[in-house]
Amino acid sequence: MMHSPPPDLDRVFAALSDPTRRALIERLDAEEELSVSELAAPLAMSLPAVMKHLDVLEKAGLIARQKVGRRVGCRLTAGPMEDAMGWLARYQRFWTESLDRLAAALETKG
């Protein structure tokens, strides 16, 4: 197991702010491991453009790439996603209470 760098929420959230990068994460979640060409195949963009998105995901620690022969395999890495979730979870209390208030308000009206 490699030592993880400290969480960098700036990079993680910035990486997640792009729909192509979120779609790449969704595919890697469904398939576990895919090559760069497999990831690029369904996308309407050039291979270099896809590689740039993968660079951003890798620098944020969201994916890891491993070269085996001529194939570059990509996988999700868990830590940064968990850090982002941990940051948001601190506000779960806040929005759960907001939804409770909304539900209560709707019941009063109903």
Add this chain to the structure above:
Amino acid sequence: MMHSPPPDLDRVFAALSDPTRRALIERLDAEEELSVSELAAPLAMSLPAVMKHLDVLEKAGLIARQKVGRRVGCRLTAGPMEDAMGWLARYQRFWTESLDRLAAALETKG
């Protein structure tokens, strides 16, 4: 209750990618409602710079501003944070399993 616009994860994650904006959210979570000047007071930046960050948070739907007389009050709004959390939660299975594997690996070594 106002009608919420559809979630815009691009804007929400981009808004969360800045440490000043995350700090503003943390203060609004702790205090519930603060004026723009109260939010700006402890920050080492100009009021216009703070206002720009508040604009980004408001456009992402993360805060709402309301002017009462000369005071502009800011509050958190729950929806977009919940959407971001919902997106990340889809991968909770993935990283929970990764942590389980890590725990198992550490036990084997121990």
